[in-house]
Every structure is written in structure tokens, then in C-alpha cells.
Amino acid sequence: MDQPHALLVASPGLGHLIPILELGNRLSSVLNIHVTILAVTSGSSSPTETEAIRAAAARTACEITELPSVDIDNLVEPDATVATKIVVKMRAMKSKVRDAVESMKRKPTVMIVDFFGTGLMCAADDVGLTAKYVYIPSHAWFLAVMVYLPVLDTVVEGEYVDIKEPLKIPGCKPVGRKELMETMLDRSDQQYKECVRVGLEVPMSDGVLVNTWEELQGNTLAAFREDGELNRVMKVLVYPIGPIVRTSGHVEKLNSIFEWLDKQGERSVLYVCLGSGGTLTFEQTVELAWGLELSGQRFVWVLRRPASYLGASSSDDDQVITSLPDGFLDRTCGVGLVVTQWAPQVEILSHRSIGGFLSHCGWSSVLESLTKGVPIVAWPLYAEQWMNATLLTEEIGVAVRTLELPSEKVIGREEVASLVRKIVAEEDEEGQEIRAKAEEVRVSSERAWSQGGSSYNSLFEWAKRCYLVS
Known part of the structure; x- marks a missing residue:
């Protein structure tokens, strides 16, 4: 047959x-x-x-x-x-x-x-x-x-x-x-x-x-x-x-991202990635950088070229780095890692050190996070991502979000820092509930x-x- x-x-x-x-x-x-x-x-x-x-x-x-x-x-x-x-x-x-x-x-x-x-x-x-x-x-x-x-x-x-x-x-x-x-x-x-x-x-x-x-x-x-x-x-x-998501693939052991992650504490790092189309304005990039620094939390940031540079002909990584505040990389050395190239997202979210995900809330990224028990800082930018952010925060309870839509207003550094600490810092009570809920969802996704x-x-x-x- x-x-x-x-x-x-x-x-x-x-x-x-x-x-x-x-x-x-x-x-x-x-x-x-x-x-x-x-x-x-x-x-x-x-x-x-x-x-x-x-x-x-x-x-x-x-x-x-x-x-x-x-x-x-x-x-x-x-x-x-x-x-x-x-x-x-x-x-x-x-x-x-x-x-x-x-x-x-x-x-x-x-x-x-x-x-x-x-x-x-x-x-x-x-x-x-x-x-x-x-x-x-x-x-x-x-x-x-x-x-x-x-x-x-x-x-x-x-x-x-x-x-x-x-x-x-x-x-x-x-x-x-x-x-x-x-x-x-x-x-x-x-x-x-x-x-x-x-x-x-x-x-x-x-x-x-x-x-x-x-x-x-x-x-x-x-x-x-x-x-x-x-x-x-x-x-x-x-x-x-x-959930149907991408499965983890083979990643070169010497990949610098994983060398760095291996040295960090369990659930101590925020992963920041706004998707392949998630470019921010120069001003928002600066505020996000300051917010990450002010939070005092460890982070891996997959940084895209700011929207104000999109018309430029050069694809040089230096152009991406110049969008950051002066001295940012020096001040956050050892605490944060900025990546300007493609990064293996599923494998990063699977790492034991990842404790949160600042995400544009595309549904594929959401599922990749939830199936690993990683709570989310919702940063919706376009398409149906605004719906997804509400679903994650108000119905499922695995995320926090900005007071205003990032697509309509520059989110200040203090708010960024507060949201990051809420998700990653162990002592935050609201964050503890969100992290516990994220783990429940992970278990239910496996059971399904x-x-x-x-x-x-x-x-x-x-x-x-x-x-x-x-």
C-alpha cells in the first residue's frame, strides 16, 4: 500500500x-x-x-x-x-x-x-x-x-x-x-x-x-x-x-556566545532579540542599552542596525556598535554580551543560564521561549505582536510589558530596567510568580x-x- x-x-x-x-x-x-x-x-x-x-x-x-x-x-x-x-x-x-x-x-x-x-x-x-x-x-x-x-x-x-x-x-x-x-x-x-x-x-x-x-x-x-x-x-x-517549534540543532562548541553563557549562573541572563525585522530607532536603541545597564542584570543582546541606519550601504558591524551609548561596552564588559550577527535562538533559550527573554512577541519566538520555561519581557512592534503581548501578560501570565506600545513611544531606560529586574532578579515577588507560571507552561507543553x-x-x-x- x-x-x-x-x-x-x-x-x-x-x-x-x-x-x-x-x-x-x-x-x-x-x-x-x-x-x-x-x-x-x-x-x-x-x-x-x-x-x-x-x-x-x-x-x-x-x-x-x-x-x-x-x-x-x-x-x-x-x-x-x-x-x-x-x-x-x-x-x-x-x-x-x-x-x-x-x-x-x-x-x-x-x-x-x-x-x-x-x-x-x-x-x-x-x-x-x-x-x-x-x-x-x-x-x-x-x-x-x-x-x-x-x-x-x-x-x-x-x-x-x-x-x-x-x-x-x-x-x-x-x-x-x-x-x-x-x-x-x-x-x-x-x-x-x-x-x-x-x-x-x-x-x-x-x-x-x-x-x-x-x-x-x-x-x-x-x-x-x-x-x-x-x-x-x-x-x-x-x-x-x-506547540510546534524548531528543535535544537548542533552548535559549534567553541561558539563565543555559549562560552560566555557557560560561565553564568543558572537563570541569571536576559536574552534580548527583536526578531529578524525588529529594528529600533537610534533613540530607542540608546534607551534600551541604558536600561539594560541600569538593571544590573546579565544579558545577551542580539543587536540589529537601528532603523535610522537602514538606508546605509555599509553592513559593517562597527555601524551597529556606534548606535550604543559611549562607553557602554566597556562598562558592561563581563556583565553583558552584544552580538551583531545571527545567533542560534532556540539553542540560546535552551541554555541553563537564560532566565528571561526580551522579545518582539512573534508567536514562533514566544513558543520557543515558553517550551523552555523562559518568561518574557514583551516588546511588540508590528503585525499581531500586540495581541500576543496582551495574551502573554493578561491571560497566560508569563510576561511583563511596557506601559505604552514601543511602536508608538520611546520606552525610557528606567522602565526598561524595572521590567528586566522583574523578570530576572530572584528577589522580585511578582517575577517569582511569573517564573513559576512559565515553568507550569513548559510542563504543560511537554505533556500536550x-x-x-x-x-x-x-x-x-x-x-x-x-x-x-x-
């Missing part, structure tokens, strides 16, 4: 390929099925993108096929956002995806797309696949807002940023102005209209896989199942199969994926429904 075959389609960009890749690895290893990933390229002919795809292919059991993207210049405005371009590009890839499937010797049973690729689901119908699913690499609250957005679009007048009362989402925490997704900030923009369209298309699938787990978001997940408005809007089953755990069972329930396992 032929081995069952699942087809996953990854949107352009390494940040979209990695979650699909990790899902594919999980399906392959746990279900013992053949997985093919169609990686839609950006069309920029970037050697970095090609190298990333090849590197991903080298470390996975999945079969990865690059799918060159189509030209969409006539479909979007010149100043269209990245999110708009990705959604439109994926929708325009229907014929190429259809041709790719028809040329396969082993026909897939099921197609899985991420939320940028919901416009491709009709291609699954065209080639006669048994089922089509959507993978949400984010959490259940994000999914709820996505699918309920078309309802809000019809009942809310004016701009969401001007609302006086938080937007009510059935079965979920309301969405206030500080939780609005970036795509909701301007209802006249094409990216908002594309977001509404995605919200309408998700329930047209045969079901949704979401990167969370029952013990983390039980109330929100229950709202999708129980008879109520959210259940009626969704229409299809939701399968919590998280143990045999018979909630996510383990949910994955097999889904696999049986689409005939991938008997």
Missing part, C-alpha cells in the same frame, strides 16, 4: 517557510507519512532565499520543491504592504500549484496552506485532492479575530483605531486599540480588504490546524467547538496541535505532545479524518 502523502504550501519568506517546515517535520515523524512542501519564492532571485530553502531541505525528511512566483505588479499598488503582496501573490499561483500537483508521481491526499494561501484552496478541488486545510502558525485568539473580522466589518462603523469600547469577539478576550492587528489599522488599505477576504476563506476549508494547545487556551478553543456565534462563523473543526496528550490526540484525530492514518 502506498504511503499517505500530504502537500504543504509555504508562502514567500523564511518566516513563513520555517513554520510550514516544522509542521511537515511533525507530520512526517509522528504520522509516518510522506510530506511534500511547495516553497513559493519571492521572485527576487535572492541568493539568501535560495540558500535558506536549500538549508531547510538539508535538515528535513520532507521533500521541498521551489515554486517560482508570478509577477503581480499589475495586481497591487506600488506602495502595497508586504502582507498584501504575499496574499495576492499566493492567489495568483493557482495554476502553478495545480500544474505542480498534476506532475507528481505520488498524488497527495490532502493540501495544507497557511493563512496567506487560502486563495489556493480551490486548486486542491481542481486536482481532486480529498481535503484542504489551513495551518495557523499562531494562536487561537488570533484565529478567532481572523474569522470574525468579516462580521466586524459589517457591524462596526468608522476606523477600529477610533473605537471607544473594545471589539467583542465571541468566547474570547475583547480586542482593544492596543491589540489591533496591523492589518486592521486602516480599513481603506488593500491589506485590510485582503485580511477580510482571508477571514471569509478560512471557514471554506475542511478544517484548521492551529499552533497552540488545549491547556494553554482552553477557553478560546472551547468557543470554536461549543454552540455559539464563533462556532457558527467558523463552521469547520479546529485542531490544536501545538506526550503520547495520549491533548495535541498528540488532536493530530491523530485530524489524520484519521483525512485518511492519513487508519
